[in-house]
Amino acid sequence: MKKVAFLGGGKIGKAMAEHVMENKSADIAFVYDPFIKDTSICGAKVVSKLDAGMLEGLDLVVECAxxxxxxxxxxxALAFCDVMPFSMTAFRDDAWRECVEKAAAAHGTSVYLPHGAILGLDGISDGQSVLTEVSIETIKNPKSLGREDAVRTVVYEGPTREAAGLYPRNVNVHAAVALAGIGFDRTHSKIISDPDVNTNTHLIHLAGQGIDFTIRVSSFSEGGVSGKYVPLSACGSLDRVLGGFGFRFV
Ligand SMILES: NC(=O)c1ccc[n+]([C@@H]2O[C@H](COP(=O)([O-])OP(=O)(O)OC[C@H]3O[C@@H](n4cnc5c(N)ncnc54)[C@H](O)[C@@H]3O)[C@@H](O)[C@H]2O)c1
Structure with a gap:
């Protein structure tokens, strides 16, 4: 059985730990989260310190912090095993991203990029070579953005690289699309704060030579940064990475 560890035991981490425990689909070595007081979540050991020695023998580290x-x-982690990150805004730093790619190549390990809050990241990446225009509009309740707007307000409009720096916990979808598509400088982001919504909605438009896609995803916001769909999506991505038998959507 494969051995996994989670960095972060919040909404997404807990959902995946519970899923793995229920389905007995992997061994959970630990959940690294210094802010969790309990010694275990869903039967998985919680640790507050992390060092390289703890990564030896793992197959996968899932970052959800x-x-x-x-x-x-x-x-x-890539020196020991594969990595699946959820905090995609980190990839706005090109120099660091190149180091990560080099580390994976040097150690023969992989970075699995999950679709997270949206659909079709694989399809966007498949069309990368012909894409010329990509824009994303996100509409969230001000509370989700850490704001207190009383009326609908456009809080940001411009390149995704800056959006990911300003709202690192809220525009992972923008970062993921930029990474799969035409990059952080050419992808156009718009973030709207709307006190009348209780959903996280993402409207993505991609166009290029002979292709035109519109993706609209809306997911109920249960408070925090992740909507209702993300834990389900995360468990699905984890299952695909862990592998298995029978019918598999890829
Ligand atoms: N890729 C996507 O589409 C997508 C969608 C939603 C959320 N996210 C991102 O995924 C991550 C997790 O989301 P979530 O909803 O589970 O958030 P959450 O706030 O519920 O959980 C985050 C957890 O990380 C822990 N944490 C904070 N600092 C830490 C540290 N230094 N070391 C270890 N653990 C630490 C917190 O204690 C918390 O338990 C966030 O970065 C979020 O922005 C990505």
Whole structure:
């Protein structure tokens, strides 16, 4: 059975740990999260410190904490095993991203990029060579953005690279699309704060030579940064990475 560890035991981490425990689909070595007081979540051991020795023998590290955590541990983890990151805004840093790619190549390990809050990241990446225009509009309740707007407000419009720096916990979808598509400078981001919505909605438009896609995803916001769909999506991505038998959507 494959051995996994989670960095972050919040909404996404807990959902995946529970899923793995229920389905007995992997051994959970530990959940690294210094802010969790309990010694275990869903039967998985919680640890508050992480060092390279703890990564020996693992097959997969899943980061579901923050962009800083991903930046701190991705290269170290890739020396031992594959990595699946959720804090995609970290990839706005090109120099670091290149180091991560080099580490994976040097150690023969992989970075599995999950579709997270949206659909079709694989399809966007497949069309990368012909894409010329990509834009994403996200509409969230001000609370999700850490704001207190009383009326609908456009809080950002411009390149995705800056959006990912300003709202690292809220525009992972923008970062993921930029990474799969035409990059952080050519992808156009718009973030709207709307006190009348209780959903996280992403409207993505991609166009290029002979292709034109519109993707609209809306997911109920249960508070926090992730909507209702993300834990389901995360468990699906984890299952695909862990492998298995029978019918498999890829
Ligand atoms: N890729 C996507 O589409 C997508 C969608 C939603 C959320 N996200 C991102 O995924 C990550 C997790 O989301 P979530 O909803 O589970 O968030 P969450 O706030 O519920 O959980 C994050 C967890 O990380 C822990 N954490 C914080 N700092 C840490 C540190 N230094 N070391 C270890 N653990 C630390 C927190 O204690 C918390 O338990 C966030 O970065 C979020 O922005 C990505």
């Amino acid at each position: 923050t962009a800083e955590v991903l930046k701190e541990y991705a290269e170290m």
